[in-house]
Amino acid sequence: MVITSAHEPDREARSPWSQHHVEQKVRLSRMQGRLDRTISIPGSKSFTNRALLIAALGRGTTVLRGVLQSDDSYWCMKALRALGVVIEDEGEHVTIHGNAGKWAVADASLYVGAAGTVARFLPAVLAVGKGEWLIEGSRRMGERPLTALLDALTGLGAVIQYGANPGSVPFTLLADGLNGGEVAISGAVSSQFISGLLLAAPYAKEALSIRIDGEVVQRDYVEMTLDMMRAFGAKMEVQEDGQVITVRPGVYEARSLCLEPDVSTCGYFWALAALTNGRIRIEGISAQTRQPDIALLQVLEQMGCTITSGADFVEVQGTDNLKGGFTVSMQRWSDQTLTLAALAPFADGPITLIDAAHIRHHECDRIAAICQELRKLGIEVEEHADGLTVHPGQPQPALLDPHDDHRMAMALSLIGARVDGVQMMDPGCVSKTCPDFYERWRDLGVGVDFDYA
Ligand SMILES: O=C(O)C1=C[C@@H](OP(=O)(O)O)[C@@H](O)[C@H](O)C1
Ligand SMILES: C=C(OP(=O)(O)O)C(=O)O
Numbered sequence: 320m321v322i323t324s325a326h327e328p329d330r331e332a333r334s335p336w337s338q339h340h341v342e343q344k345v346r347l348s349r350m351q352g353r354l355d356r357t358i359s360i361p362g363s364k365s366f367t368n369r370a371l372l373i374a375a376l377g378r379g380t381t382v383l384r385g386v387l388q389s390d391d392s393y394w395c396m397k398a399l400r401a402l403g404v405v406i407e408d409e410g411e412h413v414t415i416h417g418n419a420g421k422w423a424v425a426d427a428s429l430y431v432g433a434a435g436t437v438a439r440f441l442p443a444v445l446a447v448g449k450g451e452w453l454i455e456g457s458r459r460m461g462e463r464p465l466t467a468l469l470d471a472l473t474g475l476g477a478v479i480q481y482g483a484n485p486g487s488v489p490f491t492l493l494a495d496g497l498n499g500g501e502v503a504i505s506g507a508v509s510s511q512f513i514s515g516l517l518l519a520a521p522y523a524k525e526a527l528s529i530r531i532d533g534e535v536v537q538r539d540y541v542e543m544t545l546d547m548m549r550a551f552g553a554k555m556e557v558q559e560d561g562q563v564i565t566v567r568p569g570v571y572e573a574r575s576l577c578l579e580p581d582v583s584t585c586g587y588f589w590a591l592a593a594l595t596n597g598r599i600r601i602e603g604i605s606a607q608t609r610q611p612d613i614a615l616l617q618v619l620e621q622m623g624c625t626i627t628s629g630a631d632f633v634e635v636q637g638t639d640n641l642k643g644g645f646t647v648s649m650q651r652w653s654d655q656t657l658t659l660a661a662l663a664p665f666a667d668g669p670i671t672l673i674d675a676a677h678i679r680h681h682e683c684d685r686i687a688a689i690c691q692e693l694r695k696l697g698i699e700v701e702e703h704a705d706g707l708t709v710h711p712g713q714p715q716p717a718l719l720d721p722h723d724d725h726r727m728a729m730a731l732s733l734i735g736a737r738v739d740g741v742q743m744m745d746p747g748c749v750s751k752t753c754p755d756f757y758e759r760w761r762d763l764g765v766g767v768d769f770d771y772a
Pocket of ligand 2: 433434435436654681682726752
């Protein structure tokens with residue numbers, strides 16, 4: 320019997336770095352033995368795609384270590400190569416020969432896959448050059464918002480010609496350099512609009528002053544962008560409590576950089592220790608990272624786990640009595656909303672996650688999707704406009720649909736590590752950020768069996 324997913328995956332968006340193309344589902348069974356391990360996690364998606372784009376715009380040869388190999392970074396590298404940038408990649412070690420702000424190919428079709436960091440960053444960095452580019456993306460990317468960024472680019476001289484979806488991909492970008500001056504942009508739906516504009520800003524014809532309208536969701540990602548720009552020599556002034564950022568004209572200078580592990584991915588492994596009363600130490604990361612999802616540790620501590628960290632590791636020791644009965648704002652680190660929602664049934668009181676309305680615009684409508692899947696497991700859930708409340712309960716066997724969303728699959732697989740009978744359709748969807756997630760799960764003692772038909 321062929322199992323069809325209610326949310327048919329967009330397979331075109333899976334890159335050659337993805338795995339499990341033919342597997343229809345994965346059957347999980349609960350962890351055998353006691354989890355007591357030290358592991359490492361691949362590089363951060365957010366650092367990888369920022370570093371690749373900045374290095375491509377830079378002067379000279381940049382060498383990166385710790386580069387993530389997943390769909391999101393694949394589409395970023397592929398687009399840059401289509402623009403004439405020479406990139407040598409040997410696993411997590413990547414060398415980029417920068418173009419100093421001049422795209423060699425002035426007319427190309429560029430595919431961004433399902434990667435928000437490519438869809439929102441690439442148009443801005445293209446707009447500093449001269450050319451005409453068609454930007455296409457996955458089916459879901461055609462529903463994800465882009466207007467705030469594209470309107471700002473239009474205000475700075477770019478011309479956008481939309482296709483079937485006004486305000487999103489596909490569209491054609493006609494550019495002849497980015498004007499300087501002042502521009503206002505909102506980060507209320509996605510911080511990535513601001514990051515995209517910032518990445519391009521040093522290459523504007525004059526200093527560019529970006530005024531952020533109102534609050535920004537996941538603000539730390541904007542700070543991460545500024546940090547990375549500074550690391551490559553960009554100069555800027557930040558005023559009015561971060562709401563106005565003036566970037567001076569300049570060129571990124573090539574450099575060598577070692578990228579941090581992806582803390583959003585680390586979250587599933589720390590949560591696994593929390594859930595199974597095990598111990599996981601992740602090497603190569605410090606609790607002082609700029610990656611916002613590190614805030615998960617505070618909540619795990621509040622739930623009764625013990626956190627130990629040093630300059631180069633973070634360790635979680637789980638508990639056999641996870642505490643619930645609290646509300647958390649997910650505004651700044653909303654990629655972990657699904658992780659917490661998956662832990663919540665095992666806590667001793669309800670957990671409410673709020674301030675995350677923007678995740679309805681991520682890889683799927685994550686609030687609706689997680690409520691739907693938790694209910695299939697027999698868990699009582701209340702859906703709110705900006706989040707959800709999950710009640711304690713004993714999950715029942717169920718076949719789950721990840722809605723073509725890597726984080727849905729990885730988070731819900733936590734439940735399969737604790738109770739038998741959880742099955743997940745389309746296990747290959749994890750390749751957006753962690754192609755070998757299920758191999759890692761199996762290596763830690765969770766039962767993982769793939770079904771091919
Ligand atoms: O800039 C980034 O690297 C990211 C910003 C966040 O997106 P939004 O600001 O669009 O929510 C986050 O969810 C995403 O995984 C990575
Ligand atoms: C929201 C996410 O991705 P994107 O970069 O596509 O926005 C995510 O990885 O959770």
